Amino acid sequence: MWTRQHKQRNTGRLIIPSLCVAFLAYFGFHAYHGEFGINSKYQLEAQTIELQAKYDAIKARRVDLERRVQLMHEGTLEKDMLDEQARRALNLSQPDEITVMLPANSK
Template sequence: MHTIQKRTSFLAKLIVPAMTSAVLAYFVLHAETGQYGSEAKVAFARQLAEHNAEYSELVATREALERRVRAMKDGTLEKDMIDENARRALNVARDDEIVILR
């Protein structure tokens, strides 16, 4: 009775570790540079800071506008203030007035 023995190749032992290393390298690469990776986290943080600054500016603008509206409520207005606000909004001046632009 004859038995056929197969010799194992040196390269055959490296196939599984090589495939595992390739898959691991793929996931590590995407963990660093992917859409939700480490680099994207820094970009998201910077973008969040910019949006927070813009939000703070908009809140301040809104509060200023709300103060102006409260000042213009019925009963608190004087004719001078109405006239001044209307002229400023419409860019209108009389012939005998001097306009100083800031």
């Protein structure tokens, strides 16, 4: 029976730890930069704030429009409001009326 003496290599002992480090680096990178990672959470929060501001503006506009429509219902019809809206939409005025033109930014 013969035996062979050989020296243990250091590379054999480093294979498993290096694979573990590679897996941890891979999953760590994607945990931060991935589609559902930490970085995307901050982007989604910023987008949520922006969309909430747009939603609030649209909601305020809707409330204003609903109020104006309520004024035009049959039971609460205000003749002055209806006359003003019709003149503005049709760009009409009577010959004996004086029209004052205001800048567009002052309402």
